[in-house]
Amino acid sequence: MKKIVNDPNQVVQDMLKGLVAAYPESLKQVPDTTVVVRKDAPVTNKVALVSGGGSGHEPAHAGYVGAGMLDAAVCGETFTSPTPDQVFEAIKAVDGSAGVFLVIKNYTGDVMNFEMAAELAEAEGIRVEKVIVNDDVAVEDSSFTTGRRGIAGTVFVHKIAGAKADKGGSLEEVKAVADKVVANVRSMGMALSPCTVPASGKPSFELAEDEMEIGIGIHGEPGIERKTIATADEIAEELTGKILEDMDYTSSEVAVMVNGLGSTPEMELFILNGKVQDILAEKGIKVYKTFVGEYMTSLEMAGCSVSLLKLDDELKELLDSESKAPAFRI
Amino acid sequence: MKKIVNDPNQVVQDMLKGLVAAYPESLKQVPDTTVVVRKDAPVTNKVALVSGGGSGHEPAHAGYVGAGMLDAAVCGETFTSPTPDQVFEAIKAVDGSAGVFLVIKNYTGDVMNFEMAAELAEAEGIRVEKVIVNDDVAVEDSSFTTGRRGIAGTVFVHKIAGAKADKGGSLEEVKAVADKVVANVRSMGMALSPCTVPASGKPSFELAEDEMEIGIGIHGEPGIERKTIATADEIAEELTGKILEDMDYTSSEVAVMVNGLGSTPEMELFILNGKVQDILAEKGIKVYKTFVGEYMTSLEMAGCSVSLLKLDDELKELLDSESKAPAFRI
Amino acid sequence: MELHVAQALMWIERTNEKIQENKEYLSALDQAIGDGDHGINMARGFQAVIEKTSSSEYETVSDVLKDVAMTLMAKVGGASGPLYGTAFLKMSMSTKGKESVSQEDLAEAVRQALEGMKQRGKATEGEKTLIDVWTPVQELLEQSEDLQPEEIKKTAKDAMEATKNIMATKGRAAYLKERSIGHLDAGSVSSYYLFESLANVLEEGN
Amino acid sequence: MELHVAQALMWIERTNEKIQENKEYLSALDQAIGDGDHGINMARGFQAVIEKTSSSEYETVSDVLKDVAMTLMAKVGGASGPLYGTAFLKMSMSTKGKESVSQEDLAEAVRQALEGMKQRGKATEGEKTLIDVWTPVQELLEQSEDLQPEEIKKTAKDAMEATKNIMATKGRAAYLKERSIGHLDAGSVSSYYLFESLANVLEEGN
Numbered sequence A, B: 001m002k003k004i005v006n007d008p009n010q011v012v013q014d015m016l017k018g019l020v021a022a023y024p025e026s027l028k029q030v031p032d033t034t035v036v037v038r039k040d041a042p043v044t045n046k047v048a049l050v051s052g053g054g055s056g057h058e059p060a061h062a063g064y065v066g067a068g069m070l071d072a073a074v075c076g077e078t079f080t081s082p083t084p085d086q087v088f089e090a091i092k093a094v095d096g097s098a099g100v101f102l103v104i105k106n107y108t109g110d111v112m113n114f115e116m117a118a119e120l121a122e123a124e125g126i127r128v129e130k131v132i133v134n135d136d137v138a139v140e141d142s143s144f145t146t147g148r149r150g151i152a153g154t155v156f157v158h159k160i161a162g163a164k165a166d167k168g169g170s171l172e173e174v175k176a177v178a179d180k181v182v183a184n185v186r187s188m189g190m191a192l193s194p195c196t197v198p199a200s201g202k203p204s205f206e207l208a209e210d211e212m213e214i215g216i217g218i219h220g221e222p223g224i225e226r227k228t229i230a231t232a233d234e235i236a237e238e239l240t241g242k243i244l245e246d247m248d249y250t251s252s253e254v255a256v257m258v259n260g261l262g263s264t265p266e267m268e269l270f271i272l273n274g275k276v277q278d279i280l281a282e283k284g285i286k287v288y289k290t291f292v293g294e295y296m297t298s299l300e301m302a303g304c305s306v307s308l309l310k311l312d313d314e315l316k317e318l319l320d321s322e323s324k325a326p327a328f329r330i
Numbered sequence C, D: 001m002e003l004h005v006a007q008a009l010m011w012i013e014r015t016n017e018k019i020q021e022n023k024e025y026l027s028a029l030d031q032a033i034g035d036g037d038h039g040i041n042m043a044r045g046f047q048a049v050i051e052k053t054s055s056s057e058y059e060t061v062s063d064v065l066k067d068v069a070m071t072l073m074a075k076v077g078g079a080s081g082p083l084y085g086t087a088f089l090k091m092s093m094s095t096k097g098k099e100s101v102s103q104e105d106l107a108e109a110v111r112q113a114l115e116g117m118k119q120r121g122k123a124t125e126g127e128k129t130l131i132d133v134w135t136p137v138q139e140l141l142e143q144s145e146d147l148q149p150e151e152i153k154k155t156a157k158d159a160m161e162a163t164k165n166i167m168a169t170k171g172r173a174a175y176l177k178e179r180s181i182g183h184l185d186a187g188s189v190s191s192y193y194l195f196e197s198l199a200n201v202l203e204e205g206n
């Protein structure tokens, strides 16, 4: 394992120190927690957004804290959901009396820990609502199973629900628009190489020199299918195809996100994007806005995901409105 | 070699297609060239900035094209300086009658190709000035050799000279402020793993599992020293120490850039930044602004660089002024 | 068969030892069909538990279990943190006010723990989770009179091993569907350590 | 010894063959002390040169050399592109108007090419660059009467091999300082191919 770290068991605390040191004008850490909040938190009478999850997905989630997006990010151990007490600290730190909205990615751990925190908060009289993001079409969507994972599409939820709250939306309105994003966003990912959690020191899986893993998550879990490595065009076809199979985007307008998982150069993301745009154009799907870069990573995994969000006028306006989060400036 | 590409010999053209498709509202490609310019180029009566170099350093340089930064980026083959005809095309495409300013990184190839283009432009009556960026303290600064390389500090030149031009600075004024940045910026890098140029398919060098390379450039060239891998704190000491040895930053204000070379997770960059900030604080150097992320990469190389720019009031103001470049929004 | 404060503490210590010894093994099991952190999570949690309990004085078993619950809840994270946290919290509540814990009390405590975990995890038996170990152990405690600790161990072990052939429908392993078959469930193995340690402590106490 | 259009074209073809055959080798040499693209750059450039010259009609050697110059300039990039581009441009200018190119003409052309490259690269002899091959070849052409092509080959080869022991002060290899010693300079090897091919063509022409 080759990493720029000190104590592999202290990476999250060390990271947070360096993070708030980088952006002291906009972020602060709640003392003795792994919670990062807006410098001006709590913002009175604004619905506050709290998200988070395991660390290792940077810039998610702390990079999305800022006016127009999140009020707090709760940073768990690497790839491990944060504990309820930490989420509760975040809720208390940002509550501005208009209620707190939780953006949760659909993993058993995240859901349980955030829900327990919500119970603690409600017991103290704080109004809490939530959305559970499950955009990953690689996983079957079934009520009898854990269901779909939340991956890069979550960033659209942060952006759009954050903008709604910023514009004075009520807790119900914020929830309504977040639900709308979740209903309209789909993602699909693939990997060329695994990643190594610092505390474990071992690669998450092994792939031969000519193999790729399709339907990968963002925690180094194995994907749904192992295949011979393909060209960028074929990968674009496969990822986009799976998304379009899942939801009908015909004659709609979309936001596209081509997300790098960690070590895939931007060059390759742009090459992939070229083909994604061609595919959408062929199908008569109009692209309103495109995001190419690292938005939801999996440490130094090589690979990418494609996300499509179907837009209406409300979503477009909220997507375009100002954000001051360090990792998502609009 | 595991990469998301189609034809390894066509990666630059394929990348540019996907890049302008991603940002159609702000970028356009000059037809039949590898030149990316602002959508609204040429901007009349504004000094135009042209930069570029080999590809593989994304978001450099095309990601820095936009109001407030560059007018054009000339994209060479991977790690290979672009040819004079391409640079000349860029100059012609952005010249708005106030002169064209070239930001060149100090590599023999870049310098020669850009200078030849400047000669072609001058022959056509276009006024051209230039700056040669040489921030890398890993390399000895001597007039008898090639001299220092230009690395991540170049991004500060783009930002600040770009802002000066944006505010109506004359060609001479833009050159003066660019020279000031170059005089005040120093960088130093290190790598944990090599990178692979798509057309070559072979890693640029080999490093054992417990080795790191200090004083690395951004083209996969070997560094100046090979060492046993160290902790983040030790790496911060080494990189920052080398910079502080080279220039006296005592009681000055600085901008800090902690730049990832490609596959180093943001988590590690922030861990490094934590220690860099401590070191600067100890020395009484005040940090005005910090940038942590991937600004000047070397494909999927693992590693990082640290840059320090000594600031005065003019540089602060220009650093803070608006930029609409996709990869550098302020 | 009776559990006092000293034995409750010893139960937790033995469990911690097992977890620390098998940290890598638990992570490797989780790696195969999950995200490879179960050993790291449990080791971090039980390390903190031991630090807490070894520096505290306890009057009742319930108090011990409560500290275990709160510490696990705050230190484990992931899926297993809230589940084990809930389990110990329910056991603490169920044994509240009791001087010592009989087999009957334990059966009731484990029943409530299991209920709590099922609710928390929206899981039921047969989904390849730690529920598959807790369920038969709970039934055993409830049904057998004059139970031999050895039987707890055997029941937990058999149940743990049986998770190998189940297809996961809850937890991360569910993403793999059929591919999850043929691997042990990591959480079931850590639950087995818990009951194995309990049995050992009960045996020694006899 | 005399060079006509047909021989100039053959010179370029032979050089191209050498470059394509040794593309990987040139890159490997550049890898060791540079950035590993010299073979890729030269192969891309000469590929384009051949496409251009094989589809064009030429009246003079100077016209051939000009197309070579412009194509290399536009296709190679890096440090070698402007250098070789300048070299061929200077040779084209120097031979302008000549029906055929004598040894004397060639000596003068190479002298001007060398001057142009030195200026362009701000380099001089002994810095471990292709200048170290062009310089002795230029001297040979100028000084020897009735030159045997074999001698060009030998001079270029010796000079190329001698770059191994030089410490680089120009080009990327200069970053390595002492560590650049012990490796051949990639650009000197491609320059050797150029002169080797020239010698072969001249030999055949005799």
Ligand SMILES: Nc1ncnc2c1ncn2[C@@H]1O[C@H](COP(=O)(O)OP(=O)(O)O)[C@@H](O)[C@H]1O
Residues within 6 Å of the ligand: A080, A081, A108, A109, C030, C034, C035, C036, C037, C038, C041, C042, C077, C078, C079, C080, C081, C083, C117, C120, C121, C122, C123, C128, C129, C130, C131, C170, C171, C172, C185, C186, C187, C188
């Ligand atoms: N919904 C659930 N209900 C009950 N147990 C579950 C559930 N999801 C996961 N588990 C248990 O948790 C274990 C995984 O714990 P751990 O690896 O620590 O957390 P995570 O899955 O968040 O990485 C699984 O092996 C399984 O036994």
Ligand SMILES: Nc1ncnc2c1ncn2[C@@H]1O[C@H](COP(=O)(O)OP(=O)(O)O)[C@@H](O)[C@H]1O
Residues within 6 Å of the ligand: B080, B081, B108, B109, B110, D030, D034, D035, D036, D037, D038, D041, D042, D077, D078, D079, D080, D081, D083, D117, D120, D121, D122, D123, D128, D129, D130, D131, D170, D171, D172, D185, D186, D187, D188
């Ligand atoms: N300043 C210079 N003057 C003359 N020749 C040079 C100079 N710099 C580099 N070269 C030559 O160019 C060769 C490298 O070419 P190439 O690898 O194609 O370009 P780059 O160095 O830009 O990657 C070197 O081997 C050397 O012979």
Ligand SMILES: [Mg+2]
Residues within 6 Å of the ligand: A079, A080, A081, A109, C035, C037, C078, C079
């Ligand atoms: Mg986990």
Ligand SMILES: [Mg+2]
Residues within 6 Å of the ligand: B079, B080, B081, B109, D035, D037, D078, D079
């Ligand atoms: Mg090069």
Ligand SMILES: [Mg+2]
Residues within 6 Å of the ligand: C030, C034, C035, C036, C037, C038, C078
């Ligand atoms: Mg796990």
Ligand SMILES: [Mg+2]
Residues within 6 Å of the ligand: D030, D034, D035, D036, D037, D038, D078
């Ligand atoms: Mg080279």
